[in-house]
Structure formats: structure tokens, C-alpha cells
Amino acid sequence: MTGAESGRHTLKEWAKSLGFAVVAWLILRTFVVQAFHITSESMDPTLLTGDVLWVARPTFGAKIPFTRSLLPAFREPRHADIVIFESVETAGLDVVKRVIGLPGDTLAMEAGTVLRNGVALAEPYVRRARPDDPDPNGSRAQMRAWQAPRLVGARTGPYQPDRNNWGPLVVPPESLFVMGDNRDSSYDGRFWGFLPRRNLRGSPLIIYYSFDPASWRPLPLLTATRWNRLFTVPR
Numbered sequence: 001m002t003g004a005e006s007g008r009h010t011l012k013e014w015a016k017s018l019g020f021a022v023v024a025w026l027i028l029r030t031f032v033v034q035a036f037h038i039t040s041e042s043m044d045p046t047l048l049t050g051d052v053l054w055v056a057r058p059t060f061g062a063k064i065p066f067t068r069s070l071l072p073a074f075r076e077p078r079h080a081d082i083v084i085f086e087s088v089e090t091a092g093l094d095v096v097k098r099v100i101g102l103p104g105d106t107l108a109m110e111a112g113t114v115l116r117n118g119v120a121l122a123e124p125y126v127r128r129a130r131p132d133d134p135d136p137n138g139s140r141a142q143m144r145a146w147q148a149p150r151l152v153g154a155r156t157g158p159y160q161p162d163r164n165n166w167g168p169l170v171v172p173p174e175s176l177f178v179m180g181d182n183r184d185s186s187y188d189g190r191f192w193g194f195l196p197r198r199n200l201r202g203s204p205l206i207i208y209y210s211f212d213p214a215s216w217r218p219l220p221l222l223t224a225t226r227w228n229r230l231f232t233v234p235r
Contacts, residue, residue, distance in 0.1 A: 036094065059202055099178055101177030129185065
């Protein structure tokens with residue numbers, strides 16, 4: 001084999017190895033695990049802005065690309081699960097929240113306390129940083145528009161929900177109700193409605209890196225890394 005032929009052979013082998021690596025990465029990313037970066041405070045204090053997660057795609061059934069079909073799930077979602085899902089309003093946008101209601105659950109909120117099937121929930125993960133802040137402009141009308149037709153045993157005429165008082169509502173089949181842990185700063189199911197089960201994309205495995213955006217300069221690795229959060233499991 002001449003030097004030129006040897007060079008071409010080596011180049012082909014490198015290209016083949018690179019191709020296999022790309023295909024393997026795409027398979028892993030699509031069906032096994034994916035990185036997810038927390039960019040808002042909606043799940044604070046459980047997940048902080050700057051946390052980077054590994055997300056297990058198969059937990060609730062990985063989506064088959066270019067279809068609406070899912071692979072078989074390892075298990076079904078449970079109360080209080082943290083889930084990553086595709087937004088019901090923006091295609092392709094993945095969001096993270098916590099499961100509050102499963103199909104058949106009757107949910108309501110009174111003075112900031114969630115009632116599920118008539119029982120007040122103990123939610124140690126919840127943060128109420130700004131309970132007296134007004135609701136965002138237009139949010140009450142948005143809530144009323146989707147909730148009023150679904151009210152259980154209540155007159156819709158005088159119904160005026162806000163982020164701390166709404167319901168009761170029954171979660172329909174093949175749907176979930178999700179909320180952020182930071183209840184005063186979370187755009188969640190209270191505002192846009194029930195989450196279709198098919199929108200689930202996975203569950204968080206571990207926080208493999210975390211940085212504080214406010215401390216990003218001048219030495220990111222030293223000043224911004226939250227060392228105490230590395231390799232922790234969000235619950």
C-alpha cells in the first residue's frame with residue numbers, strides 16, 4: 001500500500017468512526033438521555049436557574065422522531081414527579097414542572113393551598129417568595145377562559161379565579177396537571193390548562209453541573225459553580 005493509499009484508508013476509517021459516533025449520539029439523545037438547562041426560577045428552590053440536568057428519556061416513553069408515537073414507558077407519572085415536557089403553547093420548547101394531578105383527580109386551590117380530592121396537600125418543596133404580588137396582566141381572564149367550562153359543581157357566572165384561588169376541576173383522561181414549585185413566579189397549568197400525557201419527554205436523573213449566572217464573571221469555574229449541587233438528584 002502506497003503512502004497515498006494509506007492516507008485515504010486512514011481518512012475513510014476516521015470518517016467511518018465519526019459517522020458511527022454521530023449516529024450513536026443521536027440515538028442516545030433521542031431515546032436515552034438528554035441535557036436540559038434550567039433558565040427560569042419557576043422550579044426554585046428545587047431547580048435553580050443555571051442547573052444543568054441529565055434527563056432520562058425512556059421513563060414515560062421516548063417520542064419516535066417525526067411521529068406522534070411513543071415507545072413503551074418504564075412507568076406512568078406519579079403525584080409529585082418532576083417532569084420535562086413539550087410546551088402546549090410553543091412547539092419544540094421543553095419545560096419542567098411538577099405533577100400535581102393525575103387523570104380523575106379533582107383539584108382546587110384556596111388561599112394558596114392545593115386541595116386534591118378534597119384533601120389539602122403538604123408541599124414541602126413549594127416556595128412562596130412574593131405572595132402579595134398582583135397577578136400578571138390578563139392572567140385572570142386567561143385562567144377563567146379555560147377553567148370556567150370545566151368547573152365542577154360551581155356556577156360559572158361569578159367565577160373569578162386568580163393564581164391562589166381556583167377550581168374545582170377534574171383532570172381528564174390522558175392528561176396531567178402540573179405546577180412550578182415557585183408558585184408566585186411560575187407560568188404553569190393554572191394559566192394554560194391540562195398537559196396531554198403524550199407531551200411528556202422525560203424525568204430528571206441528576207444535576208451534573210450548576211452555575212450562578214449572577215456570579216459568572218470574572219472567573220466562571222471558581223466564582224459561579226455551585227459545587228454543593230453537583231451530582232445531586234432533584235426531588
